[in-house]
Amino acid sequence: MFAPQQVTDSGRRACSPAWKGVALLLVALMMWVPALASANDLESEINRLKADVADLASELYALEEAILHPADTQVAVFLTLATKDALQLDSVELFIDETPVSSHLYTDLERQSLQQGGVQQIFLGNLPLGDHHLKAVLTARTDNDRYVRREASHRFRKEPGESRIQMTLDARAPDFEPRVAFREWK
Amino acid sequence: MATEYQHRFRSGGRGMLCLGASVFLLLGSIGQLHATPRSEADLATRLAQFALASGQPEKALARIGRVESETSSWVKAQALVATGQTAAAHELLKRQLNGRNHRGDAALLLARIAQREGDSLRAREHFEAAARLGFGETRQRALYQLAAMELAAGKPDRAGQRLAEMDSGYWAALGYMNLAASYSEIDRNAARPLVALRVALAMAEKDAKGDRSVALRNRLLVRAGFLSYQQEEYEKAIGFLEKVPLDSYHTPRALYLHGLALAARDNHRAAMQSWHRAKKFPLAHPGVEDAWLGMGRGYDLAGYLGQAGEAYLAANASYESERVTLRKLAARIREEGAWKALIVDAREADTQWFLADNRTLTQPRMAYLLRFMESAEAQQAVAQVADLVALETGLAERERNLRVFRGSLADRLSTPVGPAMASGKELGEKSAQLRARLEALENQGADPAQLALTARTLGDIEDALATLESRVGQRNARLRQLKSRLDGMLGGMESLRRRAGELRQQAEAALDERVLAYVEAQDKRMVYALDKSEQQIAHLYEYLALESLQRGSQ
Numbered sequence: 001m002f003a004p005q006q007v008t009d010s011g012r013r014a015c016s017p018a019w020k021g022v023a024l025l026l027v028a029l030m031m032w033v034p035a036l037a038s039a040n041d042l043e044s045e046i047n048r049l050k051a052d053v054a055d056l057a058s059e060l061y062a063l064e065e066a067i068l069h070p071a072d073t074q075v076a077v078f079l080t081l082a083t084k085d086a087l088q089l090d091s092v093e094l095f096i097d098e099t100p101v102s103s104h105l106y107t108d109l110e111r112q113s114l115q116q117g118g119v120q121q122i123f124l125g126n127l128p129l130g131d132h133h134l135k136a137v138l139t140a141r142t143d144n145d146r147y148v149r150r151e152a153s154h155r156f157r158k159e160p161g162e163s164r165i166q167m168t169l170d171a172r173a174p175d176f177e178p179r180v181a182f183r184e185w186k
Numbered sequence: 187m188a189t190e191y192q193h194r195f196r197s198g199g200r201g202m203l204c205l206g207a208s209v210f211l212l213l214g215s216i217g218q219l220h221a222t223p224r225s226e227a228d229l230a231t232r233l234a235q236f237a238l239a240s241g242q243p244e245k246a247l248a249r250i251g252r253v254e255s256e257t258s259s260w261v262k263a264q265a266l267v268a269t270g271q272t273a274a275a276h277e278l279l280k281r282q283l284n285g286r287n288h289r290g291d292a293a294l295l296l297a298r299i300a301q302r303e304g305d306s307l308r309a310r311e312h313f314e315a316a317a318r319l320g321f322g323e324t325r326q327r328a329l330y331q332l333a334a335m336e337l338a339a340g341k342p343d344r345a346g347q348r349l350a351e352m353d354s355g356y357w358a359a360l361g362y363m364n365l366a367a368s369y370s371e372i373d374r375n376a377a378r379p380l381v382a383l384r385v386a387l388a389m390a391e392k393d394a395k396g397d398r399s400v401a402l403r404n405r406l407l408v409r410a411g412f413l414s415y416q417q418e419e420y421e422k423a424i425g426f427l428e429k430v431p432l433d434s435y436h437t438p439r440a441l442y443l444h445g446l447a448l449a450a451r452d453n454h455r456a457a458m459q460s461w462h463r464a465k466k467f468p469l470a471h472p473g474v475e476d477a478w479l480g481m482g483r484g485y486d487l488a489g490y491l492g493q494a495g496e497a498y499l500a501a502n503a504s505y506e507s508e509r510v511t512l513r514k515l516a517a518r519i520r521e522e523g524a525w526k527a528l529i530v531d532a533r534e535a536d537t538q539w540f541l542a543d544n545r546t547l548t549q550p551r552m553a554y555l556l557r558f559m560e561s562a563e564a565q566q567a568v569a570q571v572a573d574l575v576a577l578e579t580g581l582a583e584r585e586r587n588l589r590v591f592r593g594s595l596a597d598r599l600s601t602p603v604g605p606a607m608a609s610g611k612e613l614g615e616k617s618a619q620l621r622a623r624l625e626a627l628e629n630q631g632a633d634p635a636q637l638a639l640t641a642r643t644l645g646d647i648e649d650a651l652a653t654l655e656s657r658v659g660q661r662n663a664r665l666r667q668l669k670s671r672l673d674g675m676l677g678g679m680e681s682l683r684r685r686a687g688e689l690r691q692q693a694e695a696a697l698d699e700r701v702l703a704y705v706e707a708q709d710k711r712m713v714y715a716l717d718k719s720e721q722q723i724a725h726l727y728e729y730l731a732l733e734s735l736q737r738g739s740q
Contacts, residue, residue: 047272109239119233160650
């Protein structure tokens, strides 16, 4: 009488740990998958938000330029390098009519970008029509391992419409003396 | 020094731009740059390039706008990836892959996107392409990743072949360090891992970037010291560990291992000196809790049993006190959140300048933060919160600015134009008088060259005054148009800020959970250390009791 029952029981005993294992695995999977999904959801939601913010930022950027810097009085100063490795730029300060208007300390990445042809808009502002005086103070390390501080100045005339001034830094062998050239774009 | 000359942009088609790009590349290759942009599109691209390097990808995207060139497309793709728009970046990067420039860089970026998305097959394909097409650091990074993939697949020999293709430097050194770790898991003997570490040390020497190469070298030295100690090659271990500087992040572990190696050579006094130094560091650093125990053991082996007991009791007290610190930290995290309690507060420099250099090594909270940040998942969790906090702050600031602009536009709209027109008339009369004076001076024989600049400025003023009426007529329409654009933007900004706030809360909750689990694990580590010190005290007392019994029976 007991034999078949025992067989059935032992069969149950043999199966039950496996089923239990499968069930536990399923439960674990059910718990793990939503956790993973929610982590991915958060990541993709953050990416969507970043994209929306980037869109709005470009729109805002154009609007700010329209409101803050009307084309008629606008003056922009751009900085470029003429030689790739001759100058490790540390900082640049700009003065217009003896008033400090902009200063920048360079990171490695920014220096690298300038060395690869990047252009920095170092100043954007408004000036009345007429004559003005632009002064740049730069500190840099030259290729012959000298730490230098140099001043350069440029007189320009603000005319109606956008005024754009390019400031090019250069230092050539053998003395690696930094030179600043100004050029006005029309 | 001041030179002034005029320059006009040359107008040119796409072909011109391509020719220009080739000339630019040629000049770039011999160290000369084309300083002046060749067109508006070129200027926009180069401005975007700098904006991207300054960490302003949104600005870079705004600069690029609809400019189409290979370089601009590369800059745009990078900016899109930086702003989380990987789907849009994907297309551009694929196009770049079939272009002429930045092919290796594009492949590397595509590989990293695929890796982030969990598609290891595609990631491998792109890393292979980056290694084939890229130069310099791009190629080295791609080869490093390929070697890491071989290691993850349990094929250290194939990883070794990949590493053999690399140039000496940081990435090769990292690769060999990983190879050593992989060999350590397989081999019982430390010969192969040690050889790999020696190669890594030699490779790290060639890295030009000072800070990262020093950090990596210290890490390699500690590993080599540990492996040598395990192999019972104590002299060698001491040699490696003594090269680790005392102000490095790896110093506490190095000091502990140095003490162990010295103790193994029965030089307990010197070992205790190393452990005494290691004890000065927070218990968060690995090896420090064992250094506390080591002091007791050192006294014990040297035969100073009373001092050994005191040292064990001191270790006990320090572990207890660390548990209190950890409990307080956990309470602060629950109260203020991990972002504020662990990360934001760590930035506050309330230390005197002469101590500032040692902050990271001597402050317990900073030490726990750094240890926590060693895992990639922790870095990702913190980066998510940091990104969202920056977005929210940026949006709030922009919203404030927009409200100011809106107020100023409203003021300008409500300002009547009548008085301005009247003063315009006055200015007109003044300019007419000035013109008359100028002409009179010229008639009196004044040098025209001397007056040329003044005449030009006066001409500009006259032109501006002549168009004043028409410009004033258009003013209100333009201001209204700007105001309606501003209103629309403000609405968008508010909703984005709300979304950013909600997401930040979710990300902060996930970070809290992770940090609390970490703090709990640290507490368990302290409990374990506490158990060990209590056992040592028990053994010591037991020994002393037996000794006194023996002495009594004699």
